[in-house]
Amino acid sequence: MSNILVAYFSASGVTARAANALAEAADADLYEILPAVPYTDADLDWTNKKSRSSVEMNDPTARPALAGELPDLTWYDTIFLGFPIWWYTAPSIIKTFLEAGDFSGKKIALFATSGGSGLGHTDRDLQSVCPGAVIQNGKLLNGSQDVESLASWAKRT
Numbered sequence: 134m135s136n137i138l139v140a141y142f143s144a145s146g147v148t149a150r151a152a153n154a155l156a157e158a159a160d161a162d163l164y165e166i167l168p169a170v171p172y173t174d175a176d177l178d179w180t181n182k183k184s185r186s187s188v189e190m191n192d193p194t195a196r197p198a199l200a201g202e203l204p205d206l207t208w209y210d211t212i213f214l215g216f217p218i219w220w221y222t223a224p225s226i227i228k229t230f231l232e233a234g235d236f237s238g239k240k241i242a243l244f245a246t247s248g249g250s251g252l253g254h255t256d257r258d259l260q261s262v263c264p265g266a267v268i269q270n271g272k273l274l275n276g277s278q279d280v281e282s283l284a285s286w287a288k289r290t
């Protein structure tokens with residue numbers, strides 16, 4: 134068991150690949166944040182204002198339920214938290230995750246994949262629901278990742 138955790142949500146597999154690469158490079162434990170109700174292609178249609186993702190992302194109080202148990206966070210000092218960028222920030226389920234566990238005193242480094250947008254104000258958006266942790270924007274991990282640069286980022290974090 135490592136004292137570093139890579140936790141991620143991925144709706145269509147891109148962030149999952151980045152998270153796997155990071156966990157391997159950092160010799161970290163890996164945890165997938167799974168929604169109780171999986172997202173369908175229709176749910177992910179950002180061109181439809183009535184799709185599930187649009188409705189959730191337009192509602193600051195939306196907290197999509199998680200499937201399964203949270204990992205035991207006791208031993209982790211640093212958590213790398215990954216997700217796809219949705220509407221320039223983190224999907225609402227990331228807030229569900231942060232509110233479900235005790236992250237006080239933890240360092241949380243964010244990473245994401247996207248169609249091109251950066252992390253923007255995501256650190257601030259998430260800090261407000263998890264005031265006890267220190268949340269910082271980290272890296273956009275679009276495309277294939279170099280193991281050495283992931284490992285050195287993990288070391289520096």
Ligand SMILES: Cc1cc2nc3c(=O)[nH]c(=O)nc-3n(C[C@H](O)[C@H](O)[C@H](O)COP(=O)(O)O)c2cc1C
Nearest residue numbers: 143144145146147148217218220221247248249250
């Ligand atoms: C609802 C929704 C909103 C999105 N919003 C953005 C966005 O604001 N900026 C961007 O660059 N990409 C956006 N994307 C694209 C995803 O961030 C990108 O495809 C990501 O790599 C998907 O990761 P995943 O396969 O792990 O779910 C959006 C995708 C969806 C489904």
